[in-house]
Amino acid sequence: xxxxxxxxxxxxxxxxxxxxxxxxxxxxxxxxxxxxxxxxxxxxxxxxxxxxxxxxxxxxxxxxxxxxxxxxxxxxxxxxxxxxxxxxxxxxxxxxxxxxxxxxxxxxxxxxxxxxxxxxxxxxxxxxxxxxxxxxxxxxxxxxxxxxxxxxxxxxxxxxxxxxxxxxxxxxxxxxxxxxxxxxxxxxxxxxxxxxxxxxxxxxxxxxxxxxxxxxxxxxxxxxxxxxxxxxxxxxxxxxxxxxxxxxxxxxxxxxxxxxxxxxxxxxxxxxxxxxxxxxxxxxxxxxxxxxxxxxxxxxxxxxxxxxxxxxxxxxxxxxxxxxxxxxxxxxxxxxxxxxxxxxxxxxxxxxxxxxxxxxxxxxxxxxxxxxxxxxxxxxxxxxxxxxxxxxxxxxxxxxxxxxxxxxxxxxxxxxxxxxxxxxxxxxxxxxxxxx
Ligand code: SF4
Ligand code: SF4
Numbered sequence: 001x002x003x004x005x006x007x008x009x010x011x012x013x014x015x016x017x018x019x020x021x022x023x024x025x026x027x028x029x030x031x032x033x034x035x036x037x038x039x040x041x042x043x044x045x046x047x048x049x050x051x052x053x054x055x056x057x058x059x060x061x062x063x064x065x066x067x068x069x070x071x072x073x074x075x076x077x078x079x080x081x082x083x084x085x086x087x088x089x090x091x092x093x094x095x096x097x098x099x100x101x102x103x104x105x106x107x108x109x110x111x112x113x114x115x116x117x118x119x120x121x122x123x124x125x126x127x128x129x130x131x132x133x134x135x136x137x138x139x140x141x142x143x144x145x146x147x148x149x150x151x152x153x154x155x156x157x158x159x160x161x162x163x164x165x166x167x168x169x170x171x172x173x174x175x176x177x178x179x180x181x182x183x184x185x186x187x188x189x190x191x192x193x194x195x196x197x198x199x200x201x202x203x204x205x206x207x208x209x210x211x212x213x214x215x216x217x218x219x220x221x222x223x224x225x226x227x228x229x230x231x232x233x234x235x236x237x238x239x240x241x242x243x244x245x246x247x248x249x250x251x252x253x254x255x256x257x258x259x260x261x262x263x264x265x266x267x268x269x270x271x272x273x274x275x276x277x278x279x280x281x282x283x284x285x286x287x288x289x290x291x292x293x294x295x296x297x298x299x300x301x302x303x304x305x306x307x308x309x310x311x312x313x314x315x316x317x318x319x320x321x322x323x324x325x326x327x328x329x330x331x332x333x334x335x336x337x338x339x340x341x342x343x344x345x346x347x348x349x350x351x352x353x354x355x356x357x358x359x360x361x362x363x364x365x366x367x368x369x370x371x372x373x374x375x376x377x378x379x380x381x382x383x384x385x386x387x388x389x390x391x392x393x394x395x396x397x398x399x400x401x402x403x404x405x406x407x408x409x410x411x412x413x414x415x416x417x418x419x420x421x422x423x424x425x426x427x428x429x430x431x432x433x434x435x436x
Contacts, residue, residue: 019070036070067325092231123194124163150370165193166200181211190222202426210301260324294336307430320389324396361402
């Protein structure tokens with residue numbers, strides 16, 4: 001940790017505590033070590049040699065959602081996100097995982113996420129499981145009961161997977177409708193293109209309707225966010241270097257992200273590679289080129305007409321929005337998605353209480369820390385139910401799944417639908433003819 005942590009950032013914390021009310025884990029527990037200030041103090045104590053990085057320390061670091069709500073609240077501009085990533089990286093260097101955990105980490109971080117071929121294979125296998133009746137057999141025979149409850153719940157709300165991603169569906173270049181405003185590139189993501197390929201396709205088509213030519217470089221790889229959040233920084237850097245080269249060659253003005261979790265790492269490639277002289281300059285260009293789809297549409301797009309929030313009856317429909325923490329706290333985009341939603345005819349937008357608070361998804365947090373994630377989700381659902389919204393919109397696949405889980409658990413799926421903002425908008429373009 002001494003070698004990996006930025007000591008200036010540790011000492012920048014003046015222990016004012018302004019970040020405490022913003023922190024979901026502190027709000028849930030009321031405990032100082034579960035707060036940003038407490039975690040920074042623990043990190044500093046280890047770096048100063050005052051305490052050992054024992055299991056309790058590691059647990060405290062793992063309880064952090066990485067939502068970064070503490071950063072905008074901090075008057076000293078402490079880069080907490082960087083500190084927690086550096087800490088996890090240092091912990092991972094000496095981690096003693098059990099053989100199955102080691103195997104799973106190796107399989108997903110090295111074998112699946114970085115390789116398009118493996119992701120396609122995963123998508124096809126999942127689709128086969130979902131559609132061939134295997135899922136029914138697994139549930140009927142009680143096989144699923146071998147898995148912990150939270151994994152069974154997650155399995156039940158997974159969308160239909162596919163091995164056919166956005167490039168296989170619409171090619172690598174999609175023309176602008178009408179006069180071209182700019183040539184942009186889509187960052188398609190790894191899981192996103194397997195579990196939410198429709199959203200990727202809709203993103204491209206929505207951008208096209210708004211006047212953008214969209215290229216989808218086929219050699220792009222996973223952003224590395226899951227690696228970075230799990231202490232695999234070298235692997236995250238390797239993926240970033242590949243993306244720099246691929247997107248530079250695409251010759252675009254913007255690199256568009258439709259997933260807050262990915263976008264937040266992409267806009268920080270400059271920091272990720274700042275000690276790599278060969279790539280640092282290109283990383284700055286890359287980070288400055290990344291933009292969230294909502295912001296690009298609002299700031300530069302020629303927005304199409306969006307008709308009828310309720311595509312069937314044309315009546316007024318209540319909608320609400322759950323912020324993606326990374327989109328809000330790192331990419332600083334919270335206004336643009338809201339402005340876009342309000343463009344749809346007959347929409348009645350209801351702001352959800354604490355919409356800026358994490359939903360508990362946080363990458364794979366809801367898998368690794370199910371108890372805390374479930375507790376946070378319960379509070380979120382209480383606020384979501386209060387809105388009485390017909391649609392709950394989000395801008396990140398992880399948030400979407402977590403909210404869908406909450407809606408199912410609360411038995412309100414017949415009156416509240418969870419959707420990505422892009423899908424909601426695309427489906428409501430007036431006079432749209434190019435259906436998938
Ligand atoms: S708000 Fe910033 S300076 Fe104050 S305690 Fe939190 S991290 Fe430290
Ligand atoms: S990243 Fe989120 S959970 Fe972690 S300390 Fe900051 S506010 Fe709390």
